Amino acid sequence: MAEIALTQVSKRFGAVKAVDDVSLTIADGEFVVLLGPTGAGKTTTLRLVAGLETPDDGRVFIGGVDVTGLPPAARDVTFVFQQYSLYPHLTVFDNLAFPLRSPTRRTPEDEIKRTVREVARLLRIEDKLGNRATQLSGGQMQRVAIGRALVRRPAIYLMDEPLSSLDAKLRSELRIELKRIQQDLGATMLYVTHDQTEAMTLASRIGVIHQGRLVQIGSPRSIYEDPADIYVATRLGSPGINLLPRALFPDVAAPTEAVTIGVRTEHLAIARACTGAVTGKVNWIERLGDQNHLHIDVNQRQIVSLVDPDEGLGVGDEVAVSLRKPLFFAADGQRVR
Template sequence: MGLFMADVVLANVTKHFGDTVAVSDLTIEIADGSFMVLLGPTGAGKTTTLRLVAGLEVPDHGRVAIGDRDVTAAPPAARDVAFVFQQYSLYPHLSVYDNLAFPLRSPTRRTPEDEIRRKVTETAALLHIESKLGNRATNLSGGEMQRVALGRALVRRPAIYLMDEPLSSLDAKLRADLRLELKRIQMELGATLLYVTHDQIEAMTMATTIGVIQSGRIAQIGTPRQIYETPNSLYVAARLGQPSINLLPRRLLPGIAAPSEATTIGARTEHLRIAKARGAEAHGRVTWIEHLGDQNHLHIKIDQHEVVTLVDPDAGLAVGDEVGIVLVRPLYFDQNGIRIAT
């Protein structure tokens, strides 16, 4: 994709805070109508990237474009972006209706009240909070507050929505519900969305494109399936998968035909098969069984290394059993942690 095709572009962007390099020569293209998730641990540069798009930070080098407009030096108000923060940031003394209407009543927009009413009503319906419009913001649950915070951004219909871990403070059930809602809304609106998180489930379930970020640089960009199945490094491989990918030294698997430069062999949980001891690629002992209802996670120790695999609950295995392990679709990594294509 050429740069001119993208709705939002960061080109060779670098940002320092004192001696710390928060973002380093970062290039990202966010296509119009896509849901892009930046995935990485705390301190990787995710939030700084969002703030550079919003205009809350100015890059030391590189440029930022929204649509076909260079906005590198433009203030936030001139960028047509909406930012949803991790904390709700609602006006507690206002009703839900007035919280949603607030962005439309700013002096820079001067939206007529009948249009405000239409937009607020439509947005509340999208978020399933139409029955709460008369409530004070302080009389809402955490999940409802986050819906209002999302609604304040959605009511604007900007060029791009920027979201900084907006679901992280909610409980697991609400997070799961709002993940589905947010993806549904993004698809219904055809909205362009840049979302940052350290949560791999959010990335896998919502993104059309994932950008894995490492020390202020993009380690890999691709669809969730591409990132999961063909990670280009150990770092990327470890970002997705629950339980995490199994990584074993090459020497523990003498029976496998690996490339000569491979030093580490990776296998996803679902790509390990328990076999009879004879003819297996590795041998180990069952140390723990996690019962998950429809399946079990089997923890196996090979030498001093533990691997986890999936088995049916009626597999008939017990702690202490000796087992053989066969790898399906293994991934090979060299001594620098770079995946070796096969």
């Protein structure tokens, strides 16, 4: 395995700056997830590491070696794409073995068999090795696509939203499998997604990207609890963070520059209305089994709060609202403390 380092890397496509002065180091054995919406520059960053794109500025290092000018084949990386990209006429075994049979990486057949069976066991598809790719379910096909990257044992694994085309149950299952495999192999992985759940559950560190810039990078917990600005705060959390005008809670101590208060659903304390408190009315309740989300109108502002289902509150109830662990943002969206 190897370290990845991007130093002041930029990439333009015409007038669009897809990647803007990104510097990022990924340690050996780390699982780093780049999180952002479509068009943020995530995939372009991945392609720059793979050598599928050449940076206009900056350098790319893998294992301490400057690979900026090297072709993809010389970088010892594998790339898992969003689509399965399997050979439909080949069996699962032959799809998995294909990288090991290429002229540049010719491997003895006995070693191919051993490696393919080991990877199939890791992915729990050893009973499918004789099937053609067209006979597999979506989840099985994605496992094969991931397995084709694993058989190579490269320095770096690059993954471009590999779970996004699967249904919710399969995505949940494969997230667990992928994290387990990464830890078992001690693999260095750079993974891009727009899905906050994938980022939170998979990553050692999350890098949040906005308009080609790396806005913030840190552990999932630090990104969630200590966002650098409103953009980062809104990328994580379901339901999303409540963004409220400072004037709505005049009694809350806040920095003088603060114009917006951010508060997570679990950091709103809700109780039956009492004299002197900020009050609102319950408009709607989402019942999620072990918890409820209350949708509350406070002075014509909508707030979502997480409460225990045994709280006993109903639609139309007047409630008192108070804040725990509020976050404060200036007029430009930057965090103030």
